[in-house]
Amino acid sequence: MWRRLSQIVVKVRRRHGFDCSGSASSGFPTAAGAQSKSDKTTTATMPSLSEKDQLAWASVPWTSVVDEESGKVLGWRKSQVPYIPGGVDNSGLSLQTLDVWLPASGTPGYATPQAPDAPSLPSQSGHWIVYIHGGAWRDPMIDASSFSPTAINLLQAAASSFSKGSVPIAGVASLNYRLSPHPNHPTGGRDPNREARHPDHISDVLGGLAFLQRLGGATGSWLLSGHSCGATLAFQAVMAPSRWGLDTAIVKPTVIVGLNGLYDLAGFITMPPPEYAGLRDAYEEFTRGAFGDDKTVWKDACPATADDWTSEWQEGKQVVLAQSREDSLVPYAQLEKMGAYLSKSSSLNIREMEAGGDHDDIWKKGDRLAEILYDVVSGLM
Template identity: 45%
Template sequence: SETNQKPLVPPNPSKMEGYDPDTTPSSSGGSRWTPVLDPTNNNTIIGHHYSGLNYNVDEPCALQTLEIWHPATPASIAHGKPSLNETYGAGREAPWLVYIHGGAWRDPAIDSSSFTPSATKILSSLFQRSSSPIKKLAGIASINYRLSPYPNHPTSPSDPTDDSRTAQHPDHIADVLTAIAHLEKYYGMKSYVLAGHSCGATLALQACMDPARWEKDDDNKQGWGPKMFVKGGLGDGYGGVQEVAKPRTVVGFNGLYDLAGFIESPPQGYERWREAYREFVTSAFGSDEKVWRTACPASAGPSWVKEWKLTQRGEEGKKRKAVLVQSLEDSLVPVEQTEGMARYLEKENEQVNGDNKVEVAVLREEKGGDHDEVWQRGDRLGEILVSVLEGEI
């Protein structure tokens, strides 16, 4: 397991060329910008895509990567890649969309590329609505993060020596925050919508909480804490917590929000999954059920919502929003998870007034398909996120 004994070095200036991913070290073997073609008209370039970007610059681990898509512009089409000024320029005010994949913190078959159908749909639909989508959406990022052990996976069991498959809470959220810090620092990301599927939705809400929650007792030197956040990453480079801007809007799809609650009393029809839940929750969070409760956004107790502060210029005082989407056909995650999350937020809202309330929208999808179909199809997921970006939800 990782230790925080290793001396941490400040970010290496020679490795700060992240403004141009073409010159950023890439763990997945030198991916390059590729054009994204409109599926409704295979001749039109609607974006440019880059995968396998390390966000842990100094000590890259196989899963500490992200991929990005940018809406095409006349300049990016002419050059075959995004124009740096246009895309990452200091004046860029459009939000990013950041996606966190699911897979119960452990499934090696679900990764950042699972957002491809949705990203394509989003770019395509923004192009139908606008001649200059880059003004509405600066970029899309889909994040990988280290996974927890999955020794009994049928085809890709985890190897205990693989440091991308031995993570335990809070490694997952620490990686997500490191990735967000990377986007802020190297890609000029100022504001963003944070979306997640399944355990990615858990992580999206954890990103709204105070990162100090992920510290462990000081006397537990092998334990986790803020120092772990920067293992070769960004932050202040000396072991401080990565302070990242919080998202103004969070969108959860088929999310897990109260794992202890599920395991304690699975809703009717979901009892058969109890042991599977117990298994992946133990792998991700350890065996202390208290940690399961405090790490999950619907069971963390009052009142973490006040930790969800908007600090970006122009966002102060703006209303925060949680959009919770649940397929009623999901055989793995019951709608009760989403209802419990909504109830938690509404209860928090009773304690505050006006703009301090979190706007809560719950979408119950009658024909949402099974648990993973929402990202496998991508059309509805993309449609919902476009509506969020356009301020329609």
């Protein structure tokens, strides 16, 4: 079903202006009553689009995503759109950016495809899917573009659905965020993109989501997914921002898809499952790099430690936890801990899925991940 595609630049649009414990537990019950909370709608009021936002959005052209086999335009992409216009202190950091893909099937002019020509996102039916990459808060080789194989598969699936009637995807986005220093990063010297410490990562994620929402994306019922530490960040994004000393209001997603996620760092470091004990020092190193030396901060930052998920995330309906049993970096016990925690403290509908392969295979290949995400958003129709 998933065909191989290539992404090429067809036209450049005008540019305006500047230019948690790791000990194993066995499974968890699936809570049934997700429906009642859905009535509580999100109250975050979205500020309108500022001139700076519009300039930031327009500073990156749309490029077309073309199906290699049929030559058909599947959709449109903007790469590295600055979401905090000007960046921190006006420095325009390259990791405070996001990538966006729109299915052509949902945009005006699908018959004779033209890039969307609007100061903000076109309004489309369907749901938004947003992705937060992993890499232990520090890996320089993993970024928003790591989601490309999955995004392209999603556009392909959207095109197939269009021919049958309705498209469940309104748009797709993948977030960059500032990283913590990596011991082996080749750039050397100081890089303000790589000096982040908690809560900088989650602050950027919330900033990126707020920007996307000011543009009209990812509102209503939408899906937030994250891989590894990106899954940690996805759950942090629906926790009260005041926990992180922040006040960035977002419309929270209704669904989270956590992939090979880290949910209980403190638990892992204190007592890793025996087969993963050799990774304890590595976990401690990247945890200190991301959160500092205070162990209470590690614990408080872990989503498996929120005591009441119902009040924490009132808009929440569904959580999909996908984890591979062959993951050489993250033990299955992390999923079990998170699932048990969520089912104990919420009425969320929780699904457990097999991700398959090693830790990073799911996003490197993209087909299985697209299938999971497509299946979940289709269920939201």
